[in-house]
Amino acid sequence: MSSRPGVATRARPSAVPVAPARGRRRKRSYVRLVLLLPAFVSLAFVTIYPLGFTVYASLTDWNLFNFGAPVRFVGFRNWIELWRDQNFLIAFKNTAVFVLIATPLTYLVGLMVAVALDTATVGKRFFRVLFWLPLMLSSVLVTVVIGRMMFDPFVGPVDSVLDRLGVPQVLWLANPRTAMMTIIILQVWWGTAYTIMLLVAALESLPPELNEAARVDGAGEWRAFWEITFPLLLPVSSAVFLIQIVDAWKVFDIINVLTGGGPGTATQSISLLVFQQGVQGGNISYASAMAWMLTVTIAVVAGTVYWLSRRWTD
Amino acid sequence: MRRSKGAWFFTYGVLTAWSLLLLFPMYWVVTTSFKTRPAISGGATFVPWVDFDPSLQAWRELFSESTDRWLPFFANSLIISVVTAALASVFGMMGGYALARWRRLGPFASAQFGFLLLGQRMFPAALLALPMLIMFQDLKLLDTRVGLILLYTAFSTPFAVWLLTEFIRSVPVEIEESAMLDGSSRLGVIFRITLPLVLPGLIGVFVLVLAGAWNEYFFALVLTFSESVTVPIFLANQINQTESVGWYFVSAIGILSSFPLIIAALVLQRFIQRGLVAGAVK
Structure with missing residues (x-):
């Protein structure tokens, strides 16, 4: 926003001209990330994880009440079964x-x-x-x-x-x-x-x-x-x-x-x-x-x- | 503008009809809560003092003999919905500020990201509930208030972020910048200048999230069974008993569970409506 590399370099020794500006930019994107972290976590929690999970589950024969039975991969059998x-x-x-x-x-x-x-x-x-x-x-x-x-x-x-x-x-x-x-x-x-x-x-x-x-x-x-x-x-x-x-x-x-x-x-x-x-x-x-x-x-x-x-x- | 008679009849005919359809159920619940069991089971009675003698039996029962029959569920709902609304408001302010004040987030434009936040509304609860059940089981969150708070907060935060982005964007960034030139920190500026200006939006978000959590049924049904049962589950259970339903009790509970929200809605309607309209159309 207000950080202009040109302004920063003028005040610094010429040996490290870009460093302060880059440091500032990194700090800003870190703030941004922290601010948006709850939203990201929420999305992962209520969208990405459940969607991935159910796609995986739909391709298996997983039943909660089949205790101990191994979960087997069955391809699209469930998806086809539906229409019958x-x-x-x-x-x-x-x-x-x-x-x-x-x-x-x-x-x-x-x-x-x-x-x-x-x-x-x-x-x-x-x-x-x-x-x-x-x-x-x-x-x-x-x-x-x-x-x-x-x-x-x-x-x-x-x-x-x-x-x-x-x-x-x-x-x-x-x-x-x-x-x-x-x-x-x-x-x-x-x-x-x-x-x-x-x-x-x-x-x-x-x-x-x-x-x-x-x-x-x-x-x-x-x-x-x-x-x-x-x-x-x-x-x-x-x-x-x-x-x-x-x-x-x-x-x-x-x-x-x-x-x-x-x-x-x-x-x-x-x-x-x-x-x-x-x-x-x-x-x-x-x-x-x-x-x-x-x-x-x-x-x-x-x-x-x-x-x-x-x-x-x- | 002069209007024809036909148009006038249409306007007030429709308005009266719809009002009656909305008001009559409300009238029915209120009167039923003042009926006794015989006044209900003898067939429908309409007018107090004419059809039936009003009685305070349901209300007396509610507040003296059987408070432990309903109070724990109201406490659960209250704690869950207030904490959820508070968390979602804070997270919404944080994310909304980031999206409103920075145009780009890595490879995405902020606007694209905002759209992504709303995409989750399309997915049916039935799809999301299955993985939640497994996850809650593994994390020992089943039938806990913390579990429901986490879940509701996660569902409401994207909505809160998206809505508050609109509100924060409407506060000119120049106001903040000039205050920062005067030596305030960014955080100070946010609290003393931006926050008061977006307060209407924030109140709207708070009440909407509160109402959503207070009224939510599907996830509460899947994820709770005794300790953290909420009001909607309790209410639904009342009519699924095998013995005859105590309608006067159900009515009183129904009034008690909706009264606070209706009052909030009446007082804060402008704030809430702005949020609802913005949430749908933009």
């Missing part, structure tokens, strides 16, 4: 269905609420504060309170209200279809807060003259939104979509607390299967292969969405 495993295929399908429904729904609800919030005149502050509160709640609390207590067919208010409207009792978690629906509802309830917040921030950064100009030109509000505001939101929208997609593929908390994958295998997700087989079942090698398959899927889907959004916005 009904459990994995069902979990994969369930997770894909969950992502395909929950992500667009979260975005659409979020967009609607964000636009409404942006155009509100009265009570804006109140709604703003209320709408982002779910972000501070834990996934477990939301699942326990809404998913288990409120959707309970006997003590919950949801079925009680439906009953008064003449709808026969719905056993939400006992039926495969409604169980998945409940999980999607929870994800949308919880995840929309983040979407709303990001979209509102984006809407507020747009110049207000844009809409006024469109209205002077005689465009209706509906058209003004789709032709002017919405395209300007695309970069943020694609970021929001990416975040939601990546999160939805990993879904675990809601399902494990709410249904444990049931009824049967109707709500089994990939993360849940990895937990059951790797942590509870001790089959580290096979679970590693499954978890990697999930990671590869996330990377491919996120990459595709990113690529599409770039082509679309350019």
